Amino acid sequence: MKRLLSALAIATTMQVTASEAPKNIIMVISDGMGPAYTTAYRYFNDDPATPEIEQTVFDKYHVGSSSTYPAKVSGLVTDSAASATALAAGVKSYNGAIGVDVNEKPVKSVLHKAQSLGFKTGVVVTSQINHATPASYLAHNVNRRNYDAIADSYIDDRNNGQFITDLMLGGGWTYFIRDDRNIVDEFKQAGFHYVNNFEEVTALPKDKPVLGLFGDKGMDQALDHQDKHRLATMTSSALNHLKNDKGMFLLVEASQVDWGGHANDIAWSMTEMSDLDKTMQVLEAFVEQNPETLVVLTADHSTGGMTIGANGKYAWFPTWIKNLTASTETMSKDIAKTGLDFERLAHQLGFQLNDDEVVTLKESMSDAQSYWQSNQEKLTEKGYTKESTVARQMRKAITKLIDKRTNTGWTTGGHTGVDVPVYAFGKGASVFNGKQDNTDIAKHIFKMLASQ
Numbered sequence: 337m338k339r340l341l342s343a344l345a346i347a348t349t350m351q352v353t354a355s356e357a358p359k360n361i362i363m364v365i366s367d368g369m370g371p372a373y374t375t376a377y378r379y380f381n382d383d384p385a386t387p388e389i390e391q392t393v394f395d396k397y398h399v400g401s402s403s404t405y406p407a408k409v410s411g412l413v414t415d416s417a418a419s420a421t422a423l424a425a426g427v428k429s430y431n432g433a434i435g436v437d438v439n440e441k442p443v444k445s446v447l448h449k450a451q452s453l454g455f456k457t458g459v460v461v462t463s464q465i466n467h468a469t470p471a472s473y474l475a476h477n478v479n480r481r482n483y484d485a486i487a488d489s490y491i492d493d494r495n496n497g498q499f500i501t502d503l504m505l506g507g508g509w510t511y512f513i514r515d516d517r518n519i520v521d522e523f524k525q526a527g528f529h530y531v532n533n534f535e536e537v538t539a540l541p542k543d544k545p546v547l548g549l550f551g552d553k554g555m556d557q558a559l560d561h562q563d564k565h566r567l568a569t570m571t572s573s574a575l576n577h578l579k580n581d582k583g584m585f586l587l588v589e590a591s592q593v594d595w596g597g598h599a600n601d602i603a604w605s606m607t608e609m610s611d612l613d614k615t616m617q618v619l620e621a622f623v624e625q626n627p628e629t630l631v632v633l634t635a636d637h638s639t640g641g642m643t644i645g646a647n648g649k650y651a652w653f654p655t656w657i658k659n660l661t662a663s664t665e666t667m668s669k670d671i672a673k674t675g676l677d678f679e680r681l682a683h684q685l686g687f688q689l690n691d692d693e694v695v696t697l698k699e700s701m702s703d704a705q706s707y708w709q710s711n712q713e714k715l716t717e718k719g720y721t722k723e724s725t726v727a728r729q730m731r732k733a734i735t736k737l738i739d740k741r742t743n744t745g746w747t748t749g750g751h752t753g754v755d756v757p758v759y760a761f762g763k764g765a766s767v768f769n770g771k772q773d774n775t776d777i778a779k780h781i782f783k784m785l786a787s788q
Contacts, residue, residue, distance in 0.1 A: 356763070356764060356784075356787070357763075357764065357784045357785075357787045357788055358583075358628055358629055358630035358762065358763040358764050358784060359583040359626075359628035359629065359763075360579075360583050360584045360585075360586075360626060360628065360629040360630070361446075361450065361583075361584070361585045361586075361629075361630050361632075361781060361784065361785075362585075362586045362588065362619055362622075362629065362630065362631045362632070363423075363446070363585070363586070363587050363588070363632055363781070364587075364588045364589070364590070364612075364615070364616070364619070364631065364632065364633040364634075365420070365423065365469055365587070365588070365589045365590070365633075365634065365635065365636055366589075366590040366593050366609075366612055366633065366634075366635050367416060367463075367469060367589060367590065367591050367592075367593055367594035367595075367635065367636055367639075368593050368594025368595075368596075368597040368598070368605075368635060368636070368637065368638060368639030368640070368751075369590070369593050369594075369609070369612075369635035369638070369756065369757075370635060370637070370638020370639070370642070370752065370754050370756055371401075371638070371754070371755075371756065371757055372638070372642045372643055372644060373593060373597075373605060373609060373635075373638070373642065374392070374394045374395075374609075374757055375644060376602070376605075376606065376609075376642070376644045376652075376654070377392060377394070377606060377609040377610075377613070378390075378391075378392050378394075378395065379644065379652060379654050380606045380609070380610075380654040380657065380658070381610070381613065382654075384655070392613060393613055393616045393617055393620065394613070394616070394633075394757075394759055396761075397616075397631075397633070397759040397760060397761045397765075398757060398758075398759055399758055399759060399760045399765065399766075399768050399769045399770075400757075400758040400768060400769050400770045400771060400772060401755045401756065401757055401758055401771055401772075402634055402635075402755060402756050402757075402758050402771075402772050402773060402774050402776075402777065403755050403771075403772075403773045403774065404419055404422075404635075404636065404637045404638075404753065404754075404755065404756055404774050405428075405753065406418035406419065406422075406428060406429065406430060406431055407428040407429050407430050407438045409430050409438060410430045410431040412753045413637075413750075413751050413752065413753040414431060414636070414637050414751065414753075415431040415432060415468070415480075415637075415751065416467075416468035416469055416480070416594070416636050416637070417429075417431065417432050417433050417434050417468040417471075417472060417480040418430060418431045418432070418433050419636035419637050419774055420434075420468055420469040420471075420472035420473070420636055421433050421434065421435055421436070421443070421472045422773075422774040422775045422778065423472075423634070423636065423774050423775075423777055423778055424445035424446060424447065424472045424473045424778060425443040425444060425445045425446070425472075425778055426775045426776075426777075426778035426779045426782060427443045427775065427778075428775060429443075432478075432479050432480050432481070433472075433478070433480075434468065434471045434472050434475055434476060434477040434478070434479070434480050434482075434486065435471070435472050435473075435474075435475055435476040435477070436476050436477070436478060440478045442476035443476075445472065445473045445474070445778075446473070446585065446778055446781045446782060446785065447459075447473040447474065447500070447501065447585055447587060448495065448500070449782060449785045450583075450584075450585035450785055451495055451498070451500060451501065451585070452495060453785060453788055454582045454583075455582060455583045455584055455585050456502045456503075456578040456579075456580050456582070456583070456584040456585075457500070457501045457502055457503075457578075457584065457585045457586070458501055458502055458503035458504070458505075458574045458577070458578050458584070458585075458586045458587070459473065459474065459501055459503070459504050459505070459506070459586075459587045459589075460503075460505045460506065460567070460570045460571050460574050460586065460587070460588045460589070461505070461506040461507075461587075461588070461589040461591050462506060462507070462554060462555045462558075462566065462567055462589070462590065462591040462592050462608075462611075463506060463507060463553075463554045463555075463589065463591035463592070463595075464483070464506060464507045464508035464510070464511060464551070464553045464554055465490075465504045465505070465506040465507065465508050465549070466483050466486040466487045466490070466508055466511055467480075467506075467554075467591065468480045469587075469589045469591065469636065470504075470506065470587065470589060471486045473587050474489075474490060474500050474501060475489045475490065475493070475500075476489070477489070483511045484511055484514065484517075486511075487508065487511040487512050487519055488517070488519065490504070490519070491519050491522050491523060491526070499526070499545060501545075502545045502546070502577075502578060503540075503545060503546045503547075503548075503574055503577055503578060504546070504547050504548065505537065505546070505548040505550075505570045505573075505574060506548070506549070506550070506551075506554075506555065506591075507549060507550055507551030507552065507553055507554045507555045508549050508551070508552075508553065509532070509549050509551065509552050510552045510553055511553075512549060520547065520549070523547045527544060527545065528544060528545045528546060528547045529541050529544040529545070529546050529547070530546075530547050530548070530549075531546065531547075531548040531549075532548070532549055532550065534550050534561075534562065534563065534566065535562075537550075537569060537570055537573050538569065538572075538573050540573055540576070540577045542576075542577060546577060548570075550566075554591065554592065554595070555592075557592060557604060557607070557608075557663045557665065558592070558607045558608055558610065558611045559603070559604070559607050559660060559661075559662060559663040559666075560662060560663050560665070560666055564607070564610070564611065565610070565611045565614040565615070566611065567588070567590055567611045567612065567614075567615045568611060568614035568615040568617070568618050571586075571588050571615050571618050571619065572618045574586055574588075575618070575619075575622050579626075583788075588615060588619075590608055590609075590611065590612040590615065592604065592608045593605050593608045593609060593612065593635075593639075594636075594639045595608075596608055596640075597638075597639030597640035597642060598639055598640065598749055598750070599664075599731075599735065599749075600640055600642075600735055600739070600746040600749060601663075601664055601735045601738075602642070602657060602735075602738060602739065602742060602744045603657040603660050603663070603664060603735075603738055604663060604664065605640075605642070606654070606657055607660070616631075616633065616759075619631045620761070623761060623762040627762070627763060628763050629762045629763060630760070630761075630762040630763050630764045630765060630784070631760065631761050631762050631765075632758070632759070632760045632765075632768060632777065632781075633758070633759040633760070634756055634757065634758045634759070634774070634777065635756035635757070636756075636774070637751045637752070637753075637756065638751065638752045638754050638756060639750070639751050639752070640746050640747070640748060640749065640750075640752075641745075641746055641747025641748045641752050642744065642745070642746055643744070643745040643746070643747075644743075644744065645743060645745070646739070646743050646744060646745025647743065647745070649743050651743050652742060652743050652744070653741065653742050653743060654742060656686075656687060656738065656741040656742050657738060657742060658686070659685075659686025659687065660684065660685060660686050661683060661684050661686060662684040664731050664734045664735050664738070665727075665731060666684070667681060667684050667685070667730075667731075667734055668726075668727040668728070668730040668731035668734060669723075669727045670684075671701070671726070671727070671730045672722075672723045672724070672725075672726040672727035672730060673723060675701075676697060676698065676701055678694060681697075685738075687741075689737075693737055696733065696737065697730075697733055697734075697737070700729065700730060700732075700733035701726070701730065703729065704725065704726045704729035704730055705722075705726060707725065707729060708722050708725045708726060755771075758772070758777070764784060767780045767784075768780060
């Protein structure tokens with residue numbers, strides 16, 4: 337009886353009246369951002385000149401946590417597709433599912449619901465726009481790897497004759513400009529404004545839907561991009577473009593926090609977290625000016641099993657990643673192309689290498705070249721060149737060097753099953769307080785939309 341009353345009480349608190357429903361809903365997903373990432377970012381972002389450790393924008397709005405497990409058929413550790421489907425549609429599905437349930441039947445997302453109600457809708461990501469997370473809000477497909485088919489669906493599928501969304505910003509030239517089909521041209525013919533020069537993203541026309549693509553697949557890393565806060569810039573532009581009297585639903589994804597985790601690259605993940613920080617500040621300012629707006633931030637899962645403090649040492653030293661001027665990817669490509677140049681590498685890393693590190697990198701370079709010589713035929717069949725092989729091996733060496741300097745640890749190159757943090761502010765934010773499942777987040781938003 338107590339359990340029944342408790343369930344009824346929870347159900348009652350989940351009800352949303354029309355006066356309580358937000359006019360604008362901004363859903364932010366930081367792919368791969370488990371709790372260690374937000375803690376690490378607090379220390380990374382700290383001002384060493386002050387005795388206290390400053391609070392981050394994330395700390396201000398932390399309201400709870402979310403479980404992330406997929407449908408039972410896929411066990412307890414989710415991939416991005418199953419988790420995004422849960423966050424978008426409130427339905428548990430199998431790993432790899434894009435907007436479909438365990439029986440491969442299409443399920444409608446909160447974005448679809450918002451669009452059907454007359455909301456302006458948009459998607460802003462730093463991955464390709466047909467990647468798992470955005471696709472789960474926009475499309476239906478049995479396999480996240482069907483990138484071309486997902487891209488096709490963005491132009492082919494309509495909701496009562498209307499396009500699914502009014503704005504898409506991210507990467508994806510490879511999938512939208514193909515030998516068999518030029519989807520960009522089709523969008524332009526359908527009346528979309530197309531932009532592929534990032535400098536033009538801040539001057540989008542209000543009277544046309546927008547497609548913006550800024551990379552072959554994902555966009556350049558924050559460290560290598562002309563705009564170190566490119567997600568914040570795109571989000572600000574999207575808010576200006578979508579703002580209207582009826583309301584908007586905007587999905588924002590900090591896609592590459594996850595990619596840094598998969599690469600066990602702490603510098604990549606922390607600089608992507610910095611971009612997310614600025615993005616949240618943009619949204620914070622928007623809510624101040626537009627108080628009928630709700631912002632929810634969470635992660636789809638945690639990646640890499642990252643830990644701040646490793647090898648039995650009670651210490652972590654983020655200062656070593658604060659002054660990087662290039663990504664580890666750029667560093668390793670430079671080395672593969674022109675050889676080890678320790679002066680250039682010191683400039684890119686922001687610190688001078690010690691004697692042991694120089695010896696280690698020389699040995700890694702020799703090992704990488706030997707690996708190519710021993711496996712050239714097999715690697716060539718897989719599409720690798722000597723340069724790409726050496727770069728791949730040297731990147732591992734550089735990330736390990738940074739891990740040793742910072743004392744960062746990793747348990748995997750994949751995902752883990754831990755709960756992830758939830759942040760919320762603006763109108764209706766209290767609904768997301770406490771422990772919840774990822775499907776609950778979509779269910780709360782559906783209730784808010786239903787009360788419009």
